[in-house]
Amino acid sequence: MALLELKDIQKSYYLGKEEFKVLKGISLKFNHGEFVSLLGESGGGKSTLMNIIGGLDSNYQGDVFLNGKSLKHDTDKQLDEYRRKTIGFIFQNFNLIGHMTILGNVQVALEMSDLSHAEQVKRATQLLERVGLGEHIHKHPNQLSGGQKQRVAIARALASDPDIIIADEPTGALDAQNTDEILKLLDEIASEGKLVLTVTHSDKVAAYGTRVVHMANGQIDSDKKLRDSYDKEPSNGMKLHPLRMIDTFKMAFQQMSYNLKRNLLIIFGGAIGIFSVIFMLGLGNGIKGYINHQIYSQINPNSVQVTKGKNGSGTDTSAMLKSNVTDKDISKLKDVKNVKQVEKGAMAVSPQLTYNGKTTQGQILQTYNSTILSNTIKQGTKPTALNTVLLPKSVAQKIKSNYKSLVGKNIKLSFAFLGNNGQQSLMTKSVKVSGIYDSASPIISVSYDTLKGIYKDNKQTLKTNFVTADIKGGVANVNPTQDKIKALKSSNGKKDFQITGAGSIVSTLNTYISLAVNVLAAIAGISLLVSAIMIIVVLYISVAERTKEIGILRALGVTKGNVRGLFFSEALLLGLFSSISATIVAYLIQWGINSAASGAIDYSIIQITPGNAIFGIVIAVIINLLAALLPAGRAAKLDPIESLSAE
Numbered sequence: 001m002a003l004l005e006l007k008d009i010q011k012s013y014y015l016g017k018e019e020f021k022v023l024k025g026i027s028l029k030f031n032h033g034e035f036v037s038l039l040g041e042s043g044g045g046k047s048t049l050m051n052i053i054g055g056l057d058s059n060y061q062g063d064v065f066l067n068g069k070s071l072k073h074d075t076d077k078q079l080d081e082y083r084r085k086t087i088g089f090i091f092q093n094f095n096l097i098g099h100m101t102i103l104g105n106v107q108v109a110l111e112m113s114d115l116s117h118a119e120q121v122k123r124a125t126q127l128l129e130r131v132g133l134g135e136h137i138h139k140h141p142n143q144l145s146g147g148q149k150q151r152v153a154i155a156r157a158l159a160s161d162p163d164i165i166i167a168d169e170p171t172g173a174l175d176a177q178n179t180d181e182i183l184k185l186l187d188e189i190a191s192e193g194k195l196v197l198t199v200t201h202s203d204k205v206a207a208y209g210t211r212v213v214h215m216a217n218g219q220i221d222s223d224k225k226l227r228d229s230y231d232k233e234p235s236n237g238m239k240l241h242p243l244r245m246i247d248t249f250k251m252a253f254q255q256m257s258y259n260l261k262r263n264l265l266i267i268f269g270g271a272i273g274i275f276s277v278i279f280m281l282g283l284g285n286g287i288k289g290y291i292n293h294q295i296y297s298q299i300n301p302n303s304v305q306v307t308k309g310k311n312g313s314g315t316d317t318s319a320m321l322k323s324n325v326t327d328k329d330i331s332k333l334k335d336v337k338n339v340k341q342v343e344k345g346a347m348a349v350s351p352q353l354t355y356n357g358k359t360t361q362g363q364i365l366q367t368y369n370s371t372i373l374s375n376t377i378k379q380g381t382k383p384t385a386l387n388t389v390l391l392p393k394s395v396a397q398k399i400k401s402n403y404k405s406l407v408g409k410n411i412k413l414s415f416a417f418l419g420n421n422g423q424q425s426l427m428t429k430s431v432k433v434s435g436i437y438d439s440a441s442p443i444i445s446v447s448y449d450t451l452k453g454i455y456k457d458n459k460q461t462l463k464t465n466f467v468t469a470d471i472k473g474g475v476a477n478v479n480p481t482q483d484k485i486k487a488l489k490s491s492n493g494k495k496d497f498q499i500t501g502a503g504s505i506v507s508t509l510n511t512y513i514s515l516a517v518n519v520l521a522a523i524a525g526i527s528l529l530v531s532a533i534m535i536i537v538v539l540y541i542s543v544a545e546r547t548k549e550i551g552i553l554r555a556l557g558v559t560k561g562n563v564r565g566l567f568f569s570e571a572l573l574l575g576l577f578s579s580i581s582a583t584i585v586a587y588l589i590q591w592g593i594n595s596a597a598s599g600a601i602d603y604s605i606i607q608i609t610p611g612n613a614i615f616g617i618v619i620a621v622i623i624n625l626l627a628a629l630l631p632a633g634r635a636a637k638l639d640p641i642e643s644l645s646a647e
């Protein structure tokens with residue numbers, strides 16, 4: 001059985017609907033150890049035939065058999081494997097990869113083998129030594145002469161130990177001396193049992209082989225044996241596979257370092273967008289944290305006020321005044337998970353304080369509860385004793401400039417109330433100042449029993465306008481518990497428990513801050529869109545620049561998927577580098593700003609969480625991979641023959 005057999009190969013090119021028949025029925029058989037020269041007029045279809053034999057072109061009629069097995073119905077992947085294992089290409093214009101050293105150019109074919117990196121380097125070096133380039137292995141192709149370049153191409157073609165070497169005008173660009181040396185090498189390769197197929201215009205080259213095949217008019221018009229072919233079986237070849245992911249990463253990294261300046265600029269551009277997003281999120285955390293810190297240093301976050309009635313939300317006091325929380329409601333609230341205790345509360349509006357003939361108006365009179373932090377009481381104590389009052393500092397100052405001395409003094413407290421008969425009248429009581437607390441909210445506070453007593457004195461009953469629920473555990477429990485309370489049905493069977501007081505304002509405030517921060521981060525995110533477009537453009541340019549390289553890699557048996565992977569790896573690396581550098585810079589700037597601001601505010605105003613950094617990195621990688629979709633797809637679809645002929 002012949003190593004390679006062509007049966008009635010026909011091939012036409014079409015210009016519009018017009019058919020140009022190039023190959024009109026070629027049948028040939030080739031064996032191991034042959035050095036065949038294919039001669040014929042220019043444009044006669046020699047390269048076309050070689051592309052078919054080499055598995056670069058599968059669009060033809062007739063059949064090619066390798067060891068009796070037809071290639072005709074092979075899939076793209078099988079043809080990739082065929083090129084990888086069976087074919088070694090040598091081109092007239094060398095087709096070396098410019099950004100790799102010549103060692104790299106040979107080694108790239110071995111990346112698809114099972115050899116370790118050290119073994120690959122060893123084999124590539126040996127092959128380069130064999131073609132006489134042992135001293136030049138670290139040079140780049142542009143530092144070599146034409147003859148030297150062609151010897152690199154020969155070493156590369158031999159790297160994967162293929163059975164067939166296809167050399168399309170291997171000496172076309174060389175002088176006489178180099179031609180002789182290359183021919184000698186090709187003959188040596190045939191003598192090792194490989195089939196060497198050369199396309200040539202030169203009779204001298206043709207005379208060097210074991211057989212000359214001549215083509216005319218798309219057919220074989222002569223097939224002459226010049227001497228015996230070499231009677232040697234070739235070695236078993238090596239185990240080969242498509243590029244592995246790590247290899248595509250390595251190649252993408254090499255390519256990036258070759259175009260270092262350009263890639264650094266792209267990384268910088270991408271990093272600006274990621275930095276803005278991470279930094280905005282960190283600033284948002286800081287501002288939210290700072291505001292909460294300020295508020296929670298004055299009120300107890302784990303204590304929430306609950307009232308009843310649709311309009312009782314927020315600080316709507318008139319609605320709160322009408323609200324009446326029943327004992328049944330209170331027992332329901334006590335049953336809510338994480339509610340530690342429930343305190344009754346009541347309130348009145350427009351309280352007046354008279355001391356030494358001087359009257360001051362306050363805003364709200366409220367029963368003392370745990371929303372007031374005891375550490376904000378700077379003078380005196382809580383108003384737990386009957387008929388005592390706790391004053392906010394702002395109100396106390398209005399009564400007496402030396403407000404601290406008010407503690408222990410008796411003061412007249414009066415406030416309006418809506419009587420049982422619907423009439424508004426005034427209640428008055430002399431109370432003792434128990435203490436003064438430091439708060440932004442001007443609430444005058446007495447105990448529930450004190451207020452109840454005043455009502456009783458006036459023959460009125462005190463309604464429980466609200467209750468204070470103490471929530472167990474950390475601040476994190478507050479919001480979920482508030483939600484559970486809001487979802488409860490009250491004694492009238494409706495869902496009308498409301499959260500009031502500062503706690504509800506804090507959570508509303510937090511929602512607004514988060515919203516504002518997310519809007520800012522989204523605006524910063526627009527720069528990510530710009531960087532995505534930049535990546536698309538850069539990768540398209542990269543595909544255009546590397547068209548020839550893609551052709552070379554495909555000829556070596558690199559699959560379409562590998563080519564796609566190369567560009568995805570490049571995009572992924574760009575995304576990782578830009579987002580990691582953006583994260584580092586964001587943390588550095590956070591450190592700088594927080595240290596600089598530490599004198600003015602005792603709080604870290606920028607708080608980038610690990611979650612923010614991971615979010616930035618993941619977003620960058622996703623955006624870059626999405627941006628790579630089109631260019632990578634385009635690169636994978638490139639036709640290897642057209643790519644090889646790209647300038």
Ligand SMILES: Nc1ncnc2c1ncn2[C@@H]1O[C@H](COP(=O)(O)OP(=O)(O)OP(=O)(O)O)[C@@H](O)[C@H]1O
Pocket residue numbers: 013014022040041042043044045046047048049
């Ligand atoms: N992609 C293509 N589309 C259309 N026509 C093509 C294409 N490739 C080759 N041809 C035509 O097919 C014919 C054979 O080309 P081919 O390159 O195989 O010839 P050749 O014998 O190798 O020529 P040369 O000795 O000059 O290299 C030429 O007329 C060429 O113009």
